[in-house]
Amino acid sequence: MKILVCLKQVPDTTKVEIDEQTGVLKRDGVDSKMNPYDLYALETSLRIKEQMGGKVTVLTMGPPQAKAVIKEAYMMGADEGYLISDRSFAGSDVLATAYTIAQAIKVIGEQDLIICGKQTTDGDTAQVGPAMAELLGIPHVAWVNLIKDITAEAITVSQDMANSVETVEITFPCLITVEKDIYQPRLPSYRKKLLTEDRPIKVLSLKDFLDQDESHYGLKGSATQVERIFPPDNEVEQEVWVGEGVDLASRIADKLKELRFI
Amino acid sequence: MINVYKNKCNLCGRCIEVCPFGAVERLKDTIQITAGCKLCKLCIKNCPEDALYLGSELKKEVSKDEWKGVMVYVEHEEGEIHPVTFELIGKARELANKIKHPVYCILIGSQVQNLARELLYYGVDKVFVYDDVELKWFRSDSYTLVFEDCINKTKPSIVLVGATSVGRSLAPRVAARFKTGLTADCTVLDVKENTDLVQIRPAFGGNIMAQIVTTNSRPQMATVRYKVMEPAQRVEQIKGEVINYFYPKANFDSKIRVLDVSRKERKANISEADVIVVAGRGIKEKKDMQMVKELADLLNGQVAATRSLIEAGWASHNQQIGLSGRTVRPKLIITCGVSGAVQFVAGMQGSEYIFAINKDVNAPIFKIAHYCAVGDLYEIVPKLIEHIKQVKQIYK
Ligand SMILES: Cc1cc2nc3c(=O)[nH]c(=O)nc-3n(C[C@H](O)[C@H](O)[C@H](O)COP(=O)(O)OP(=O)(O)OC[C@H]3O[C@@H](n4cnc5c(N)ncnc54)[C@H](O)[C@@H]3O)c2cc1C
Numbered sequence: 001m002k003i004l005v006c007l008k009q010v011p012d013t014t015k016v017e018i019d020e021q022t023g024v025l026k027r028d029g030v031d032s033k034m035n036p037y038d039l040y041a042l043e044t045s046l047r048i049k050e051q052m053g054g055k056v057t058v059l060t061m062g063p064p065q066a067k068a069v070i071k072e073a074y075m076m077g078a079d080e081g082y083l084i085s086d087r088s089f090a091g092s093d094v095l096a097t098a099y100t101i102a103q104a105i106k107v108i109g110e111q112d113l114i115i116c117g118k119q120t121t122d123g124d125t126a127q128v129g130p131a132m133a134e135l136l137g138i139p140h141v142a143w144v145n146l147i148k149d150i151t152a153e154a155i156t157v158s159q160d161m162a163n164s165v166e167t168v169e170i171t172f173p174c175l176i177t178v179e180k181d182i183y184q185p186r187l188p189s190y191r192k193k194l195l196t197e198d199r200p201i202k203v204l205s206l207k208d209f210l211d212q213d214e215s216h217y218g219l220k221g222s223a224t225q226v227e228r229i230f231p232p233d234n235e236v237e238q239e240v241w242v243g244e245g246v247d248l249a250s251r252i253a254d255k256l257k258e259l260r261f262i
Numbered sequence: 263m264i265n266v267y268k269n270k271c272n273l274c275g276r277c278i279e280v281c282p283f284g285a286v287e288r289l290k291d292t293i294q295i296t297a298g299c300k301l302c303k304l305c306i307k308n309c310p311e312d313a314l315y316l317g318s319e320l321k322k323e324v325s326k327d328e329w330k331g332v333m334v335y336v337e338h339e340e341g342e343i344h345p346v347t348f349e350l351i352g353k354a355r356e357l358a359n360k361i362k363h364p365v366y367c368i369l370i371g372s373q374v375q376n377l378a379r380e381l382l383y384y385g386v387d388k389v390f391v392y393d394d395v396e397l398k399w400f401r402s403d404s405y406t407l408v409f410e411d412c413i414n415k416t417k418p419s420i421v422l423v424g425a426t427s428v429g430r431s432l433a434p435r436v437a438a439r440f441k442t443g444l445t446a447d448c449t450v451l452d453v454k455e456n457t458d459l460v461q462i463r464p465a466f467g468g469n470i471m472a473q474i475v476t477t478n479s480r481p482q483m484a485t486v487r488y489k490v491m492e493p494a495q496r497v498e499q500i501k502g503e504v505i506n507y508f509y510p511k512a513n514f515d516s517k518i519r520v521l522d523v524s525r526k527e528r529k530a531n532i533s534e535a536d537v538i539v540v541a542g543r544g545i546k547e548k549k550d551m552q553m554v555k556e557l558a559d560l561l562n563g564q565v566a567a568t569r570s571l572i573e574a575g576w577a578s579h580n581q582q583i584g585l586s587g588r589t590v591r592p593k594l595i596i597t598c599g600v601s602g603a604v605q606f607v608a609g610m611q612g613s614e615y616i617f618a619i620n621k622d623v624n625a626p627i628f629k630i631a632h633y634c635a636v637g638d639l640y641e642i643v644p645k646l647i648e649h650i651k652q653v654k655q656i657y658k
């Protein structure tokens with residue numbers, strides 16, 4: 001079975017700041033890590049491989065330092081890894097990202113199963129997976145929190161739908177995005193680290209793709225444009241009460257009465 | 263514009279021969295299509311290697327006038343319309359009035375005629391219905407197919423979808439099919455005179471807000487967070503109509519088979535609650551959760567918690583508010599010993615009245631709370647409970 005997992009490198013904090021003057025993100029000095037939700041995607045692929053045999057390929061789209069997440073995936077047991085990187089990919093929105101990764105997958109070769117994390121902690125859209133499935137012309141199931149059965153032709157999964165759980169069977173080739181309660185991710189192994197130290201990471205750039213039209217990628221290939229970014233507006237008219245606990249309690253009670261909650 | 267897959271092309275020159283306009287040239291090691299090209303596509307048809315393709319179609323300037331209407335995707339389950347739908351209709355009407363467009367709904371499912379009719383009471387102009395047993399359950403591929411069909415038939419300028427599990431699985435697929443933009447999880451929407459949708463969403467865990475536009479493709483798509491928009495009001499007079507569309511069944515050909523759908527046990531659901539009392543790490547022991555529960559009960563509300571307490575196992579996962587929990591928008595929320603980390607605040611800042619109890623006057627929760635009680639919750643909450651009991655006694 002050929003399984004491919006999409007991993008993204010994200011900033012190791014959600015405490016990003018923006019420059020009030022320029023409105024630009026301050027990214028300097030922020031450490032990076034693998035998108036935490038993608039660890040579950042990787043773990044899922046490794047479990048399926050353990051059961052069914054086959055090969056786990058991982059890929060990430062990002063700047064050269066994103067290779068770090070491929071190395072981490074090797075330490076967890078991935079067999080082969082690709083970095084998708086090119087200057088012209090910069091500034092991609094969901095559509096351009098999904099298109100770029102879909103192009104890469106066409107070069108890497110057809111997969112039986114593609115697994116994505118449910119969302120990233122920076123882009124935070126949960127859209128790249130389903131969009132990619134569409135561009136590859138394969139079906140998808142999102143929010144998978146349990147794998148019930150897997151055969152050579154199809155996979156049966158539970159899909160977490162807020163108020164209900166849907167059990168569906170989906171035939172290969174297909175894409176799933178997985179929830180974090182699916183499996184506990186294993187830790188990277190030091191032994192594997194030694195074993196994979198020299199394992200190459202293949203790099204794909206625009207020149208390797210079938211569609212080399214630059215206008216389909218990066219900022220130019222993006223359908224959405226960010227007009228501006230700004231800090232959230234926290235200003236509210238407020239009342240601040242200090243004093244003895246007893247007094248505070250009666251002030252709250254009075255206000256609740258006034259607002260007709262009691 | 264016609265493009266060349268450089269790694270497929272073997273430079274055989276067939277395209278140069280067949281081009282009636284002499285618009286294909288061979289440069290050193292590539293084929294180039296020049297300005298003389300009239301897009302007759304003979305070169306594409308004749309290429310033995312399939313190395314030519316019609317590209318850049320999505321870069322064409324869209325003509326915005328051809329796209330009219332604000333369409334809302336109707337989410338429903340077991341014969342009930344999901345409340346986010348009414349919020350979207352409310353917003354759609356507001357946007358549509360600004361640009362003088364109609365409001366549409368797309369309703370996909372099986373035996374949904376009564377729902378279609380109900381939607382008309384919310385001021386919708388047209389409800390497009392795909393009613394078919396094959397569409398009983400959500401399946402990403404078949405739903406995308408009929409959604410595409412509806413967009414092709416009606417050409418809406420804007421499509422709004424609830425940022426729910428179904429919405430966030432379906433919308434990206436539809437958007438990708440139209441190679442158009444989709445902004446996820448919007449909290450503010452507006453529209454410009456030229457029909458460009460202004461989409462504002464929190465990014466990086468609510469630390470910043472981003473304003474996003476889709477200027478050169480249609481339809482413009484957005485998923486919208488539940489419980490941030492004002493719902494449309496039900497009215498007595500209806501003026502819209504229901505239009506049934508049919509899609510030839512044979513073409514569904516879904517690769518997904520739904521084997522079972524089971525309801526999750528509907529435990530106390532904080533997303534629906536009008537009143538919420540939140541326990542934070544200021545609560546020192548598990549047994550003190552009882553005090554929070556008592557306060558919530560007296561106010562006919564639900565108990566929620568911050569992630570720290572969920573991780574400690576003092577409350578269950580579906581009680582978590584915040585970025586990795588639920589978004590709530592109750593009429594009243596009282597936080598007890600909650601610092602107000604951005605990830606928490608992201609999930610509750612839309613609440614109508616926010617009361618915060620915290621002994622640290624510098625706690626960030628006080629930046630967003632309307633009523634800030636600076637003091638020890640262990641002194642305040644028991645007294646507050648007493649007060650409320652007294653008041654209730656009087657009214658009995
Ligand atoms: C990617 C990511 C996602 C996250 N998602 C979420 C999420 O969805 N939801 C969430 O809640 N958190 C989330 N977090 C965690 C979040 O950053 C905070 O750690 C968490 O919300 C803090 O919870 P707290 O306010 O209960 O605890 P603390 O931050 O420890 O605050 C406790 C507060 O109680 C006050 N206090 C203590 N004793 C008393 C007393 N006796 N009387 C009155 N006040 C008292 C203190 O002054 C303090 O302000 C996330 C973090 C990350 C990185």
Ligand SMILES: Nc1ncnc2c1ncn2[C@@H]1O[C@H](COP(=O)(O)O)[C@@H](O)[C@H]1O
Nearest residue numbers: 006061116117119120123125126127128
């Ligand atoms: N740049 C990227 N490289 C590799 N995978 C990605 C990238 N961006 C998104 N993904 C995948 O798509 C999922 C959803 O991402 P998002 O839509 O950004 O929330 C992630 O969990 C990854 O599996």
